[in-house]
Each structure stands twice: as C-alpha cells, then as structure tokens.
Amino acid sequence: GENVEQHPSTLSVQEGDSAVIKCTYSDSASNYFPWYKQELGKRPQLIIDIRSNVGEKKDQRIAVTLNKTAKHFSLHITETQPEDSAVYFCAASTGGYQKVTFGTGTKLQVIP
Amino acid sequence: GAVVSQHPSRVICKSGTSVKIECRSLDFQATTMFWYRQFPKQSLMLMATSNEGSKATYEQGVEKDKFLINHASLTLSTLTVTSAHPEDSSFYICSATGQGTDTQYFGPGTRLTVL
Numbered sequence: 001g002e003n004v005e006q007h008p009s010t011l012s013v014q015e016g017d018s019a020v021i022k023c024t025y026s027d028s029a030s031n032y033f034p035w036y037k038q039e040l041g042k043r044p045q046l047i048i049d050i051r052s053n054v055g056e057k058k059d060q061r062i063a064v065t066l067n068k069t070a071k072h073f074s075l076h077i078t079e080t081q082p083e084d085s086a087v088y089f090c091a092a093s094t095g096g097y098q099k100v101t102f103g104t105g106t107k108l109q110v111i112p
Numbered sequence: 113g114a115v116v117s118q119h120p121s122r123v124i125c126k127s128g129t130s131v132k133i134e135c136r137s138l139d140f141q142a143t144t145m146f147w148y149r150q151f152p153k154q155s156l157m158l159m160a161t162s163n164e165g166s167k168a169t170y171e172q173g174v175e176k177d178k179f180l181i182n183h184a185s186l187t188l189s190t191l192t193v194t195s196a197h198p199e200d201s202s203f204y205i206c207s208a209t210g211q212g213t214d215t216q217y218f219g220p221g222t223r224l225t226v227l
Contacts, residue, residue, distance in 0.1 A: 041223075042221070046216075049214070089155060093214060097143055097163070102158075104154075105154075
C-alpha cells in the first residue's frame with residue numbers, strides 16, 4: 001500500500017518568513033495530493049491540492065510543487081502569519097473514490 | 113462548499129457500552145465515506161471505507177465486529193463502537209466524497225471518552 005512520509009515534524013518560523021514542508025510517497029499510481037490544515041481539536045481543512053498532471057499550483061500565499069519522478073511534493077507558505085500556526089498534513093491518493101493516505105503531520109508555529 | 117456534519121461532538125460512556133456516531137453530508141450526495149481515528153498528536157488513521165449500499169472495507173488491524181459501519185443512504189453513514197473500552201478513547205472523524213471529485217470533506221469529529 002501507499003506510504004507517505006512527511007518532514008519536518010515541527011517547524012518554527014518568524015512571522016513574515018517562509019515555511020516549507022516536504023513529503024514523499026511510495027505508490028507511483030498515486031495521482032492526487034491534497035494538503036490539510038488542522039487546528040487543535042478541529043477538523044482537517046483542505047488548503048490546496050495538486051494532481052499529477054501539474055507540477056506546481058499556487059493560491060495566494062500557499063503553493064504546492066510536485067516531482068513525480070522523485071515522488072516528492074512540497075507545501076510552501078510565504079509571508080507567514082500567526083494564524084498559520086497549526087498542524088499540516090500531506091496526503092496521497094490514486095484519486096476517485098479511493099482512500100487517502102496521510103503523512104505524519106507537521107506542527108507549524110509562527111512566532112509573532 | 114461541501115459540508116459534513118458529525119454527531120455527537122463529544123461522548124463519555126462507561127466501559128462495555130456501545131456508542132453510535134453519525135456522519136452526514138448536508139449539501140451533496142456522498143458516494144463514499146471514510147472513518148478515521150486520531151490519537152493525540154498523531155496523524156489520521158483510516159479505519160474503513162464505506163460505500164452506500166454495500167459493506168464497508170476495513171483497514172488491516174481494524175476489527176469489523178467491534179467497529180460497525182452502516183452507509184444506508186447517500187447522505188448518512190454511522191459508526192458504532194461496540195463494547196467500548198478505555199483504549200477506544202480517541203477522536204473519530206468521518207469524511208465524504210461526492211460523485212466526480214477526489215476531494216474529501218471532513219466532519220468536525222467526535223471525541224469519545226470511555227471510562
């Protein structure tokens with residue numbers, strides 16, 4: 001089955017700096033890669049996703065890149081703000097109604 | 113956007129009792145629903161995949177007789193934790209996908225505490 005690894009497990013940045021979270025996946029059939037933000041005690045919220053036919057996607061301060069050959073994908077948050085502090089999960093799926101495999105999570109702390 | 117509700121949000125029960133958790137898609141028909149368990153400071157662990165009108169597919173290591181899943185309609189799936197024990201205490205979250213989409217929308221979760 002799919003295995004998703006995520007690094008780092010914790011990340012502290014100063015407000016205004018950039019944050020990068022990296023993930024790798026094992027199943028070459030995976031073609032859908034969502035990123036979720038989860039605040040303490042709350043549901044995961046989809047923040048951005050990318051499909052395997054695209055190498056990069058950007059939405060305001062958030063961008064995701066995908067390297068299919070290396071089976072790497074990354075989340076980039078620019079101009080970080082204290083409200084970006086949360087746990088971020090990457091995930092991989094073969095799409096459709098198939099299950100999504102989550103990474104282990106990154107706790108991001110943005111220091112004011 | 114797609115909204116998924118979950119009920120109850122919190123439940124405390126005695127050891128040996130059964131607890132039912134409901135997951136509803138409010139504004140779309142959920143072809144597939146997923147049930148996850150999340151322990152403190154850990155990732156979401158998929159327990160089972162549920163398709164409307166068919167038996168759920170359980171992940172390895174998840175006891176299907178203990179975690180009963182029913183997906184009787186396109187907007188409702190239920191998870192029943194039977195004969196709950198303290199080690200079943202966790203945050204249970206459902207998610208749902210609609211037709212023609214990859215995106216999973218999550219419910220707000222249910223905090224189960226078994227005394």
